[in-house]
Amino acid sequence: MTQKITYRTLVLLGTVATAALVLAGCTGGADAAAPSTTVAPTASVDPSASTPDATSAVAVPTEEAAAVVEDYLTAIQAEQYGEAYALLTDESRALAGSEAQFAESAVYSIVRSEEAAGYLGTGGTIEAGPGPAEGTVLVTAVSDRIADGWLVRDTGAGMRIDDAGVPSTGASPYEWVNPASGPEDVRDSVAVDPAAPAALIFRDLAAEAGVEGPGLVGFPSTITAYLGTVEVPASSAMSDLQARWDIAWEASAPSAETQPLTVAWEVEPGSWRTTTTAVYTG
Known part of the structure; x- marks a missing residue:
């Protein structure tokens, strides 16, 4: 087990939420509340991730x-979605979509x-900790009993978040079946079957509907999973x-302790997305 280093950061009110486009008919997402100035929780990082080794x-x-x-x-907590949009x-x-579209769809965003x-x-x-590709961080x-995850990467202009939002209409392009938390827009909190x-x-959904071209979610042939x-x-x-991906x-x-289970995949070259569910036993 890797020893963790903890640190604490004072965070001023910022901004953000997650938006929605569509594949060939996809899903919706959501999540939300707010104080004024908050001290961030203890965040821990794997020292092996921030300290380069011989390889x-x-x-x-x-x-x-x-x-x-x-x-x-x-x-997001402060509903300052323009500032959040700037971090993507x-x-x-x-x-x-545009900043205005991002703000309008905030009610359906991945994080409430x-x-x-x-x-x-x-x-x-x-x-x-380290993400699935060089220069990325999970x-x-x-x-x-809730959990979430984000892939952050160095864009050359600084660290930015890959979080394009959940498609807001139609059938879900992906859903968790164990735990049975369902599509990302449902966000049920359900105990996992450890057996x-x-x-x-x-x-x-694009192939199902006979639609060609890039999509918001894609149909990944490769994923990276993290507990x-x-x-x-x-x-x-x-x-x-x-x-079906089994982990x-x-x-x-x-x-009994809540852990985040995250799957990351590349939608198109250089563009990533993730889905995270809370994992715990009943």
Whole structure:
């Protein structure tokens, strides 16, 4: 088990939320609340992520990435969506639409303001570790029985968040089946079945509808899974229109404590997205 380093950051009210476009018919998402000035929760980072070893020439800026997410959550908590929008990558902004569209769709965003307040509060935990590609960082947050995760990457203009939002109409392109928390817009909090692997199903809605071109979610042939910030193995069973990804509990069995389970994938070259569910036993 990797020893963690903790730090505390004072965060001023910021801005943000998550937007929605559509694939060939997709889903909706949501989450929300707010104080005035908050002290961010203890955020812990894996020292192996921020200190390069003999085989790694590039340090992963985990503390900076965690601070960006804290700013993002603070902005959402304060409903300052313009500031939040500014923290997204260019690719995510292109998918999310204009700043006005982003703000209008905030009610359907992945993070609700009350959830942001929980993550940033004294009962919240924010952690960061290496992401699936060089220069990327996975940042996770937990509060009570809810969890979320974000992929943060160095864009050359600073660390930015890949968070394009959840499609707001039609069938869901992906949903968790163990735990049975469902599509991202439903966000049920359900205990996991520890006797079975965690599982996530993707549907190729574009192919199903006969639509070509880039989509907001995609139909990934490769994913990277994390329990907390530790990468865990995942295997797939794929058909033409559906893929089920099973995630083994080899690294750490689920317990009564809430842990974030995150899957990250590349929608198109250089553009990533994630889905996170809370994992705990009943």
